[in-house]
Amino acid sequence: MKESGATKVSLIPGTDSITQVLSLVMYVFFIGFIFYGQRIQMYIMIREVENSLHKLRHIKEEGKKTAIDVIKELGKPTTDPSSRIDRYLEYFTIAPQSMDPAGIVAKLDHILDTRDERLKEEVKLMAPELQNDEVQINNLENTLEAAMALNFIYKVVRHYYIQGKKTLSLYVIMQLQMILPMVMKEAEAYASALKAFAYGQPIGDGAGPLVAGKLMHGYETRKLAKDCVMASVPIEGRTAIIIKAEGPGGNVGKPGDAVEAAIEENKGKIACLIMIDAGLKLEGEAVGEVAEGIGAAIGGPGVDAFKIEEKLTKYKIRNYAIIIKQDIGDAVSPMRKEINDSIDKAIEQVKLMIRERTKEGDKVIIVGVGNSIGVGQ
Amino acid sequence: MRLKRMTQNQTQTTPQSNKVSSYLTLIVFVVMALSIAALFIAVDTYFLGDQVAAGVLAAIGVIAMVMSVFLLYQSRQAVAHAKIEIPKVMTNVGCVKNCDSKTSREFQRGDYVFKELDANCEKCGGKQMIVSIYKEVKEKEKTYNV
Helix, strand or coil, X not given: CCCCCCCCCCCCCCCCHHHHHHHHHHHHHHHHHHHHHHHHHHHHHHHHHHXXXXXXHHHHHHHHHHHHHHHHHHHCCCCCCHHHHHHHHCCCCCXXXXXXXXXXXXXXXXXXXXXXXXXXXXXXXXXXXXXXXXHHHXXXXXXXXXXXXXHHHHHHHHHHHHHHHHHCCHHHHHHHHHHHHHHHHHHHHHHHHHHHHHHCCCEHHHHHXXXXXXXXXCCCEEEEECCEEEEEEEECCEEEEEEEECCCCCCCCCHHHHHHHHHHHCCCCCCEEEEEEEEECCCCXXXXXXXXXXXXXXXXXXXXXXXXXXXXXXXXXXXXXXXXXXXXXXXXXXXXXXXXXXXXXXXXXXXXXXXXXXXXXXXXEEEECCCCCCECC | CHHHHCCCCCEECCCCCCCCCHHHHHHHHHHHHHHHHHHHHHHHHHHHCCHHHXXXXXXXXXXXXXXXXXXXXXXXXXHHCCCXXXXXXXXXXXXXXXXXXXXXXXXXXXXXXXXXEEEECCCCCCEEEEEEEEECCCCCCCCXXX
């Protein structure tokens, strides 16, 4: 019999049925990935966000439980404080209108003062036993603020997660998934801060007050502005006015007002202002590294920095800054040994600055900026 | 009270559901089914005499099987263990007279830096004070040689 010479062409390769089935499955996967690859990628991202969201919810719930337990233990409330705490966690602050920015600093200052007073009153209502214990009231306020921050982070992440799922928008989910490692790091830092505040332990941000505390320890102190203390200390033949937030309660004080008052008390005759604060380090830099610079070393909404800069410009006072480097996690969690060890280095730096940049008999102001929790004076 | 029971060196584990995404489970089971099919074909191919193809198919089957089981295990682990690490915080007590006497103990509520303690120094009988409070982070930070 004569062969036709024509070869049989098959769309599906393979000689036996199993190989053909496998090849078909491969084709289906290939075509499926062409059309649904992005969607599959999105589901993987959603899954990652979902896992982090579960963890965030757990951290937030733990934060709330810790706050409730501390209030019950220390404040001895007559009624269950849970509902009041729930309301506290939802508090918000509306920034002043900035269409005409003239005078906005005073408005912002007023709003922040009102907020602080309101929250303190609320804490006092939750913990009637601590009416006159300012230290514990401050610590409780800080604990609740950490719980508030965790609640806010959880709600924002949940918002974008649900929005991404609803719209099935890769870009919403992708943005969230990209910043999630940083968000989680911050949330873990706040969880750690919560315990530190509840126990009244010094935190990384307390590096500035610790430097000031070490310089003023043993000298007579007096109140200068709201929640701020000062002491007049002789250093290297000069008179140093040391300012810090009043400790050991969790408190940042109002260093802007304190510096203003100290400058006015001395009629502007100040050789220089040295500010010591915790500064955010870049990846690769060592925790506790001490760096020197110029300018108002103070964070927050900018009210204190504005007041200090105004007064310094008016009297032409030079402003030096020292920062003790740490990351956000270290700043709000119990103080690391490396930061504690850098305190003496920072003090040496302050003394060197005073020796090199001022004359004997001059007056200098030294401000330890940060949260004074767990740091006395 | 819960807080009273807490020590300073505590790790808490999430008491939450071990819910794993249905999509992920579906993908894992499809890969698992394909790996089993690959293993069967490998056996079939081996008896047909093509040992090289059988080896390749067996390797693919085993790798796919191990990966799918690992993925399923990992996803369950990730959900089950959300931990908050609470580091150990130490309080260092020193003598006010600077007699070099220093003691270290676990942090207690009420401790703060510069707090004068009632107990006197064992060495010189002077007043004692809390000189520092800090945590020691044990893990070594990864260096990137840059």
